[in-house]
Amino acid sequence: MDTVGRMDTAPSGLAALLLLNLLSGWSMGLTILPHPAVVEKADDDSVMLECRFRLDSADIGPLDIEWSRAPPDPTASQIIIIDYSGDRIYDTRLESMKGRVHFSSPDPKNGDASINITRLRPSDSGKYQCKVKKAPGLQLGDTKLEVLVKPSTPTCYVDGSHEVGKDATLKCLSEGTPPITYIWTKQGSLKSLPPTATADIILGTLKMKNASQDYSGEYKCVAKNRVGRSECVVRFSVSYPSNNAGKIAGAIIGVLLALLLIALIIWCILRRRKKKSYEKEQPYEIREDVPPPKSRVSSARSYTVDSQRSSLGSMSPSNMEPYKSNYDRLATEDLERPPAHSPNLTPSYKVAAPSLNRMGAVPVMIPAQHRDGSIV
Known part of the structure; x- marks a missing residue:
């Protein structure tokens, strides 16, 4: 009897299981299909945030679709970007996203509520939420968007000597969202790097020791991160050292000659000023080229009269x-x-x-x- 009882209960258990599966399928309702949870894009690119859904026959209410973005402040409410309600699309209310966001499908009620965002900016990064509602069903879908800055055009240059036997370093610098890696390659027929070269993919340097003329050529640096890449090319020419001793001697001689010329000019100026100062200090001298004529010897008479006149000229008549x-x-x-000098002459009157x-x-x-x- 126990065996017969087991056989009678087996069909009933199988039927109950089939009925349970059938009822669960009928009660699934509104469902949002799987989509990427994280999306990475470069700035100035475009991105599509997926939100595809499936309705159930039991969902008889109006369809409402709403896209929002989480604010920087976790305690604040969601910021609505774009929504669909009553068979009508309402554009974004954010000034920073006007003209850059729209639904991917012209009729979202067909099951595609995905949106496109164009001309991405780093400020567009954040957590986006898609909400689909059709009574009695309600489903939410989250997507994290990361807008990355691709590497800028690198700056390549040679830091060090270009002479044979010396060490040199090639450097490559770029800006963008880290991490940025740098890859160095040599252009031309021989693309392999020199045997003494050591590359640093993080710092972007290429160090070469004991350089030879075979190291000469063009070197390309590629800077890349998760969303883009940029490159630059630098020319590295290795040559033998020039005769620096002759150049140094010539430079020293030139400097000495210049100093000598300056000293000579200064000496001439000082000498000229001293000469002018000496001429101003010398007084004018009156030279007597011809001696004055000798005065005639006056006679005793004239001397006596003149002497008497000079002695008594100032006397009054009284x-x-x-x-x-x-x-x-x-x-x-x-x-x-x-007269004494004419003894032979006698006055006539x-x-x-x-x-x-x-x-x-x-x-x-x-x-x-x-x-x-x-x-x-």
Whole structure:
């Protein structure tokens, strides 16, 4: 009996299982299909955020679709970007995203609520949420968007010597969202790097020791991250060292000649100034080229008369009265006496004292003197 009982209950258990599966399928309702949870894109590119859904026959209410973005502040409410309701699309309310966001499908009610965002910016990064509602069903789908900055055009240059036997370093620098890796390659027929070269993919350097002329050529650096890549090319020429000793000697000689010329100019200027200063300090001298003529020797008579005139010229007429008679006598004797230097000549006439007065002669008086020599 136990065996028969087991056989009777087996079909009933299988039927119950089939009925349970059938009922569960009918009650699935609104469902959002799987989509990428994280999307990475480069700035200035475009991206599509997926949100595909499936409706159930039990969902009889109006269809509402809403896209929102989580704010920087976790405590704040969601920021609505774009929505669909009552068979109508309502554009974004964000000024920063106007004209850059729209539904991928012209009719989202067909099961595709995905959106496209164009001309991406780093500020567009964040967590986006797709909400699909059709009563009695309601489903949410989240997608994280990361807008990365692709590497800028690198700057390549040679840091170090270009001479044979010396060490040199090639450097490559770029800006963008880290991490950025750098790859160095050599252009031309021989694309392999020199045997002594060591590349650093993080710092972007290529160090070469004991360089030879075989190291000369063009080297390309590629900078890349998860969303893009950029490259640059630099020329590295290795040559033998030039004759630096001759250049240094020539430079020293040139400097010395220049200093000598400057010193000579300064000396000439100082000497000229000193000469002008000396000429200003010297007084003018009056030179007597021809001696003056010798004066004639006057006679005793003229000397006596002139001396008497010079001695008594300042005497007043009142003082001269006592000496008038003496003057007449002396003048008469002087005229009657022949000159000493002409003993053989005798005057042909005599002039009396009254006549001399009429002729304008000036009487000369010899004043009387005391014994002490003072004039009375």
